[in-house]
Amino acid sequence: MSSDNQPKGDPILNNQWEFDDFLYRRGNMYRTASGYPAENYFQNAAEYNIKAELNDQTHTISGHIDIVYTNNSPHKLDYLWLNVQQNSLRPDSRATLTIPMDGSRFDSNLTNGLEVSHVKAEVKTGGKNTDRFSVNDTRMKVLMPAPINARGGKATVKMDFQFKIPEKGKDRMGRVNTEKGVIYAIAQWFPKVAVYDDVVGWNIEPYLGAGEFYYDYGNFDVSITVPSGYVVVGSGTLKNPEKVLSKEAYNRFLKAQRSDETKYIVSPEEVGGTTYTKSSGKQTWHFSIKNSRDFAFATSKAFIWDGARINLPNGKTSFAQSVYPVESNTGNGWKRSTEYVKASIEHYSKKWFPYPYPSAINVAAEINGMEYPGVSFCHWKSKSSDLWGVTDHEFGHNWFPMIVGSNERRYPWMDEGFNTFINFYSTKNFNKGEYKTHLDKPGVINRWLKNPIRESISTYPDIVQNHNLGVTAYYKPALGLRILREYILGAERFDEAFRSYIKTWAFKHPQPTDFFNHIESVAGENLNWFWRGWFYSNDNIDMEVGDVLKTNKGYIITVNKLTEIPMPVKLQVEFADKSIQNLYLPVEVWQRGDTWKFLFKTEKTVRAVTIDPERILPDISMENNQKTLD
Template sequence: MKRIYCTLLVCLMGFASFAQEAEPNNQDKFDDFMYRRGNVYRAASGVPGPEYWQNGADYVIEAELDDVNNILKGKLTMTYHNNSPQDLDFVWMYVEQNRFTPDSRGTLTTPIAGNRYSGDTDGGLKISKLAANSGGKESNRYLITDTRMQVFFDKPIAAKGGKGTVSMDFEFKIPQEGMDRMGQYKTKEGVTYSMAQWYPRAAVYDDVVGWNTEPYLGAGEFYVEYGNFDYKVTVPYNYIVVGSGELINPKDVLTKEEVNRLEKAAASDKTVYIISPKEAGNTSVTRPIQNGKLTWHFKMENTRDVAFAAAKNFIWDAAKINLPSGKKAMAQSVYTKESDGDKAWGRSTEYTKASIEHYSKMWYEYPYPNAVNVASNAGGMEYPGVSFCHARSREADLWDVTDHEFGHNWFPMIVGSNERRYAWMDEGFNTFINYYSTVNFNNGEYTSDVAKSRNRVMWFRWSGRESVSTYPDVAKSMNLAYTAYYKPATGLIMLREYILGHDRFDNAFKTYVNKWAFKHPQPSDFYNCMENVAGENLNWFWKGWFVGNGNVNLAVTNVSQYDNDSTIITFANKGDIPMPVVFKVIYDDNSTEIRTLPVEVWQRGNEWKYLLKSPKKVKIVDIDPGRFLPDIDGTDNSWIKEEQK
């Protein structure tokens, strides 16, 4: 033993100088980066586990619009379903109209100069007659903290199927500026009310953090439970109301001619007027009564939210949506004369129809009966079955915002991720699918620059950039478009077009959508699902692109003749993120071929020599010929033979 020990010691001393000079490998770039192990609730394969559960909430709501004082009053009964393994002594609800007060957290964290999410500060929600019951005595105890309300029960809601009800009256002043999400749009002939975040609603209780109670500040959007909605909106007789879900009493609130036109639109691929531009605002033609009030009754099933809009002077048109299963839905648009025109909102229904049909065919069938686009004060905001897009949008801008907001019906309305924490899981995924929808629309009428990753290289180089994983309310305003929208979308396009290919990516992504439809996935569920279905360890990609803040920087550094039948091409990874090397070779005879080196060439180091076996002489080597990589230095992506330069 002593002899072996001494020999080993001498050997180690002899190699000491080499150890000091040794370069580390790149193992850390390929290692696990977060806890992604499965359990009975969430399987390691990225799908819901055998004991996955989620709670739910059903709502019955009666609301009335006071257009003189700009107030909405309502009565609500929520039935809460506790499917969790724990008894619940209370439920948390969101009361997001409290954002519009001078001392709300959202107001106090808005910069003095304001931003997109500035809003009115003279509002707030009033609650009265609250009663909670889960089988014990009725409880009236609740606490409101900013945009959250905690409702207590006398007896806990039982685990694994228990129910509790919460009823209350509520009232609030409708903000004019609703943080670019809702509010009032004033026209010559009246006000368009875009109504969202308009009733108290249940926060999510899940198996990851328990109650999700992040306050409503601004950029962070929503995370709410699924359920069934039965809601009524009472308005002065001269108003038209559109809303999420299905209008179940059209004969009570529409003229016979309007009902007939809706039926015609339901069978027409071309847009049909329900209320024409000449008829808009003419109550003698558009209203079944000429005084008093009308109550519009809507229902929607298995949805996380509902929204509605109301105005006296809507133009209203509609057309049929054809779904892959053979089912039909209806695309609708409401707008005023200020927004009308063949280059403006006159094409809104065409855009809505095309968007819904494309996403239904490519990813998952649209589950709701209607898709309604509203010309609004909001620049662009999505709710299940209803979108608010700016009334002044037109041409390519109107297509883009319409397509984007209706794309949100897939993320996060169908796939119910937590927008308040992980904006990239709805905005980024949606921006990704928008690229393909735009390319597909009307033989490429409008172009999309989402895939033009090199257009964004300046931001990727910027020292003030932030990671995709940055929470939306934390991200700097100038970064949010990149962290939530462009960078994750660019990453998914890279994954589909450059790394996995269409078949493997689509199989994995469709599995993710199908398995998590109407459920609550976490980032780890997405990562695990994509890897398991695609059959690829993508730690290096998630870690580098979605969690880290580094960049892609591949290079071809040398091309040299090895012998008469082969050439050595030397590649380098100068960036922080390893990446497969897809490259195009052009020979002296102008023939070409595409070859690919796997990402594993970078596991041991940052240089790789590739032996290209061909008797032909190489004229050009070009990395990423499809230009899908946001390589921060494009000057070294190509090698050109000297005489060709």
């Protein structure tokens, strides 16, 4: 196209990139252009029945799994892909071989990975059982004896498995020695069916570490056998507390569920003994959780165990719990953990969407912070604001991506960024602002925004440079949502749209365009310029107050856009008498160019004009945001 035919003014506002690959936002038979699931939207599902046992002498987990898979897609499936993420710990795994020489958060002890045996597959519609399977890195392909029918066909996969529990498992799981015993934090520990969706078919990216997880929803029935004296906590409901706990501990368990104050189930004085368990032999703890995308658990004989009731806005309750060793039992440490869990979940439930699970358990482990449905692993040495921050963040993940099931492998900003955003308001709300947050200081990102080696939010997590991931996945998308809420749309419009997005996509799989389309549809605003500028480019915001010229009718005020991303212009005019007046210019003022002049009618004497007086925008040159008149 010749330069004479190029769109004038701001290309983002003129939708020059309307059909970018990233923003190809037309609806289809599966997803509507207004950001809702369409009539033919589908999700497959799996039911998991797992029986596992811990050997604390060899630090191994062994077990048997039955998976009943339902194919709700419109396509017959000849095979199933499963995730076997323990294989990322093998010395020849892609995850191991792609760790930089200078190390990474995802360093780990190496093991033999997940060992599977006695694999059997069966299809309900016929065909003999088959044991044909292959394993490639963190993916396992199980061939079916006959195709799994579309729209409701079922298949069963069974197998035995075992693995060695590493001390360090990519900061996701592992074990740590404490004074009273070993703490085992167990996750990514059994084969899980990969997602088959309408976007790419089978989602079979290898697990490398930074890109987390993408799972379908299903029901889990899990039995875990442990030696005497071990406490087990896991996702969902403990189905047999009366069979594994002593009478006294069981009564405490019930009282804690009804108490708004934290109550001990296993006290510090009891840790390391067996008085809180029912028998001296092995015990099997039975858990279940419904409509969940995963199951995780922790076990130790070193656990102090406490709990309190969570009050939900729909009249239901849940059960906040914490397990931690005696070393963590300090007033500014894990003694407050259950208080933090309760406050965090009650806040998110009231503000955004009710918490759906029967329990929420914080586990002290040698893990900096990792989330699973109803269970979080946080560092056992965390204290004060650090413990609040990691607890609040990990339990915030129950909304993103546990309730809203986005694809973390491709779009970490849809869980990490959204979660960091809701953490901002939770922290401000907790205990009258006891702890501080940095999301209200957008200027701290300015140095990064000017860095020539920065990357965009849309960069895949396993590709992005390590030094950029914290901004691209967490801080920048969270700040983008705060800009949208507090600067562009306003709290009322944004909150209505954001709540609608969560409710609409609860227990489903939204793509980025579903989010963009849904927010625009509910809020009633074309935000293409914002999505493209903030989420998919490396462009910046820099607005300037230009000339402020006095006339006989008032003042001619000039504002300039010096960089690529347009924004509405919020101006504050300060008068000589120290009174102020706020002005608003819509984003459309930039449609015809990068300079806008307007007449501000007033009989008062203007002393100063300031852009964004509340300092919400990460304007890369804040020094030109104000013009002071002599």
